[in-house]
Every structure is written in structure tokens, then in C-alpha cells.
Amino acid sequence: MTEGRAPRPRGQKRIGAWLAGTLIACGCATLPAAASASGTGGTYGSPDPSIAGIACLSDCDAVDVARPGSVIRVRGANLASATVVVFLGAAGGGDDVVSKPREVTASAFEARVPRKAKTGPVGLLSADGRAATSVALLGVTVGQSVKPGAVDARVDSRKVFFGARRGAKLTYLLKGSNPAPVRVDLVRSSDNTVMRSWTRAAVVPGSPQEVEWSGAGQGGSAASEGRYEFRVTAGELARARSAAGAVPMPGATSAGDFLFLDHQFPIRGPHDYGTSVNRFGADRGARSHMGQDVLADCGIPLVAARGGVVKFTGYQAGGAGNYLVIDGAQSPYDYVYMHLKDPALVRKGARVFTGQKIGEVGSTGSSSACHLHFEIWQGPWFDGGQAIDPLPALQAWDRGS
DSSP states (O other): OOTTOOOOSOHHHHHHHTTTTHHHHTTOOOOOHHHHHHSSOOSTTOOOOEEEEEEEEESOSBTTEEOTTOEEEEEEESOTTEEEEEEOOSSSSTTOEEEOOBSOOSSEEEEEOOTTOOSBOEEEEETTSOEEEOSSOBEEOOSSOOOTTSEEEEESOSEEETTBSSOEEEEEEEOSSSOEEEEEEEEETTTTEEEEEEEEEEEOTTOOEEEEEOSBOGGGSBOOSEEEEEEEEESGGGGSOOOTTSOOOSOOEEEEEEEEESOOOSBOSOOBOOOGGGSTTOBOSSSBOOSEEEEOOTTOEEEOSSOEEEEEEEEETTTTEEEEEEEETTSSEEEEEEEESSSOSSOTTOEEOBTOEEEEBBOOSSOSSSEEEEEEEESSTTTTOEEEOOHHHHHHHHHHO
16 A cells, blocks of 8 residues: 555445456345446435444454454444455555455444455445445555564553643553554644654564654644644554555554644632623723633742743733733744743743742732733734634633643
């Protein structure tokens, strides 16, 4: 299979080609003429079959890697009428082979991997001519085995923030006695998509290796929030490099998942959002309130919600008290922190990391109680930018971090 290629949505057309002659040649049941004409027809009102996952059950090299003669289980919906299993292999139909399903239920069936099957998607044909194809790939190996447990791996943190001092870090150790290729794929859990992969041609057993991801997506901006997973492959199947945006190559062992967030809530202790007078836009006489007050005890640590570069620090007696402005990394926003207990712990021009301590909650300047006055500006702070309501963002960060 071409390295890094995502399976194209070819299953319906390719499986449909079996209706005309291949099924007869393999001794499978002939399908109704109406179904053969359409390839995707069937009884009105009956739902289409779908494949949700594939797992190897016997003589396996990994959860999703089989060998000729292995038994696999296909999971999905509306599978009770499945009559033919098609191992699609690479793009094009030259290496397609078929098998008969067994132990068929509405949600699953088993099948034995044919001798000439190749790595690729798995499809099915139902008795009424409907077809379904897996998105995931089934790996099929011959010769050298890639047994699970070839690599010990661990993720250092289960929660990672964009712009933090450390990214998502994987440490792995190859077991055995001989050097072998190892591939690490970073997979987005929401859609099972490869974000990035790292391949090393000859890893020495017993020597710890590290892979770190900063959280950057395309163009260096923050990747989308959510759960991600490192998957590690050693041996024969590690030679194929997974392409960004593709479905992961089979054969990998999960090293654990982690939650990736693009901001961290700035107050690291008990807090409250107050009442309407603390909201953005509240009446302040000659002006309106340009931020959100978050009530908290004086002395509670404050951290940078988003790393970046410090634009301003200072003291304003009749207003902000001790304050700090950070230009958020890879974002169009400035983040403003006011009424700090003491001068900010970072200076103008300094680089700050997400989650780095920048000060403590205070009540300096024009303030009647301990709190953080927090602002988000789209564009430069007081220099052509516009203040926006930070409460929805604060509440979202609060839930996540």
C-alpha cells in the first residue's frame, strides 16, 4: 500500500463490481437482479449496513493486524444479511479477495483472512446487494511477525496546554535484542486522524526514546482542542510513514491518550464570577466595564491563560493597580490581568508560557475586594483593538482546566 495514503471512499464502487461475476466465480450466492442493477439497492425502509471497527481474534500480530488464516471480527450495524466479506487491499481491484462471514448477527460477524489478502479496508456485501466499507485499515503481515508488547511506552501528562513550557511527551523503550524501526503516530481521537508521525529507522533496544508535540497544527497555530493519542508501531509495519490527515496505518499499540487544551484558567484556586456588576459592559458611570471580575482571595496564584509575549506591565493608582498585558501566542488576542497583589513576576518583552505563574490575586488600584479583572482584546490593547466579553471563554477554560 502506498505509504501514508488514506483509504479513498472507493468501497461501494469496488464492491459493486463483485456483483456481476466475482460472486458467482467464488461460489457465493447469486444476488437478486434488482440488487445487482443498482449495487446499493435493497428493501425499501431497511437501513444500510455499516462497519464501525475491525479486530483480530486469533493468530494476530496486533489488535488490528492479522495474518493469512487469522480470524477477524467486524463490528457495525445492520450486518445480519452480510453474505460476502471483501478484503480490498491497496487502491485498485487487483488484490481484492473474498471470504464468507460466519457467526453473523446484526452487530458483528467473523471471517477468516484469505491467503492472498493484503493490508487495506474491509468491505461487505449483503443479501439484498447493499455494500459497506470500513474506514479503518486491517493490517495483514507475512513473514516477520510484529507481536504486541514490542515497545513499552508512556505519556508523561494526561492534560497538555498549547504554549506551555512542555508539550505532550511520549517516552518509549524498544524491547528485544535487535534494532528495529519504530513509528509513532499522533492521532486525534474525535475522527481517528493522524496529526503527525515520527519514524526512526533503527532504534536500539533498551535505550529510552522521546517524542514531543507542542500542540501546533497547520501554520503553527493551536490544534483543535480535544483528546489525542500516541500510537507506537515497531518492526515491519513501522516502515510506512503515516501522512497527516490520513487514517492511521494498522499495527500500532496505544500508549495512552491525553486532553489537549488551548488555554488554562488563570486563577489556581477557589473563585466566583460575582453578579451582574462584575460582568462585561456593566455601568461604571462615565464608561462601561471592559472585562470580567473573578472574585478570589488575595494571594491565590495567577497563571498565564495563554502563553505569549509581555506587552505591558505597570501600576495605575486610579484604576488597574498592578497590571499585565500578554500578546497571546499564535492568536489575534491580547490578554489583560489587573489588580495584582504585587508587580507582575514577568517583565515587558519577556516570553511567557501557558500556565506560568505571573502574579497573585490582589486588590490594588481602584478595587474594593480581592479579585482578578480580566480582559480579552481582539487586536492590540487600547491601540486599535476591541474588547470582547471574556466570560464565555473563562467559563470554558474553567471547565477544562
